[in-house]
Amino acid sequence: NAGVTQTPKFQVLKTGQSMTLQCAQDMNHNSMYWYRQDPGMGLRLIYYSASEGTTDKGEVPNGYNVSRLNKREFSLRLESAAPSQTSVYFCASRAPRGENTEAFFGQGTRLTVV
Amino acid sequence: RKEVEQDPGPFNVPEGATVAFNCTYSNSASQSFFWYRQDCRKEPKLLMSVYSSGNEDGRFTAQLNRASQYISLLIRDSKLSDSATYLCVVNAGGTSYGKLTFGQGTILTVHP
Secondary structure, three states: OOOEEEEEEEEEEEOOEEEEEEEOOOOOOOOOEEEEEEOOOEEEEEEEEOOOOOOOOOOOOOEEEEEEEOOOEEEEEEEEHHHHHOEEEEEEOOOOOOOOOEEEEEEEEEEEEE | OEEEEEEEOEEEEEEEOOEEEEEOOOOOOOEEEEEEEOOOOOOOOEEEEEEEOOOEEEEEEEEEEEOOOOEEEEEOOOHHHHHHHEOOOOOOOHHHHOOEEEEOEEEEEEEE
């Protein structure tokens, strides 16, 4: 029962480097999400994909790009990392139908930009 | 104004106490509501959905007031294991269908 799998779990980047955070789900969910969590800030939505083929900006999209590669995979790219992007990143997915459906989260990626 | 706002606490209560958390949301078209729980350095997990008529799950009771755009969570007979961060979550409707927005979380510590 893999659920939502994020890679990598930890990463240290130098300022200006680029990287892609990978997320895959095996629950046939339509909706997928990327959040970042900073101390005292709760989870802030970066981008979401309500269904395959669509992506929308969330609260804090600047400095990020996303790709909904297929129904299973939703990647988050940092083109030129900045120290302000040091955070814990969570990917989530949600069932295709119904309003009161649970979102399942990956274990998070702890990213440090130095 | 933030889309979802919570009192961040922290709340420090003794075992057996009753504690209530509040949450407000700004989008009147919001369609569904949830409470999630997050343990330290872990991913959030669903605690309970919030239904219009209010709902209960053991020691936990959730209420929704659409007119006031307000959600609450009541925990009775607190246990040490209830110590966590509680997150209010709102599912948008309309043109933002599918968008899940979290509040900043309320920290609860239950002590012996």
